[in-house]
Amino acid sequence: MSRKYKFNDQTKCYFVTLTVTEWVDVFTRKEYIDIIIDSLTFCQKNKGLQIHSYVIMTNHLHLIISTKEGGEKLEFILRDFKKYTSQNIRKAIEQNPKESRKKWMLWLFKSSANPAKQNFQFWQHYNFPIQLSSPKLLDQKMNYIHNNPVRSGVVNEPEEYMYSSARHYSGKKYTVLEIDFV
Secondary structure (H helix, E strand, O other), rough: HHHHHOOOOOOOOOEEEEEEEOOOOOOOOHHHHHHHHHHHHHHHHHEEEEEEEEEEEOOOEEEEEEEOOOOOOOOHHHHHHHHHHHHHHHHHHOOOOOOOOOOHHHHHHOOOOOOOOOOOEEOOOOOOOEOOHHHHHHHHHHHHHHHHHHHOOOOHHHHOOEEOOOHHHHHHOOOOOOOOOO
């Protein structure tokens, strides 16, 4: 992988995208979104993750992240986050009696895996981190994140979407995840 897609400077902010394998719309159910939120909160409290902007869509999430001084490296935080959420979302799907897509999703995640390495592939492998080296690039990516639900036709205004930091930046009181403003 090229140096372009690595966390080269742990003190900088990065834009990352985590995508569900085959773009499956998993995050249409609150119980699966809650696993994402709880895990991100854990990483903030215990691993030094700083989340500056986020959006959780039906099949992917975008983040602008950095680490606190003395925190774990971003690539390790994301590795652990993806492993934990993959295992727990799989269990939640398996145990959800109301999940009408259960067999199909589990089959798809199993068939997407490399059998020599694993038997289940929930997240796509790469996050393609982009270092946000200027205020202009940071603003561009933050606007991209916050307008994602608008472009998808889910809401009319970014701050209307519950699973986005746009709510924070607009001053809305109810939010699902704390952020570190930039």
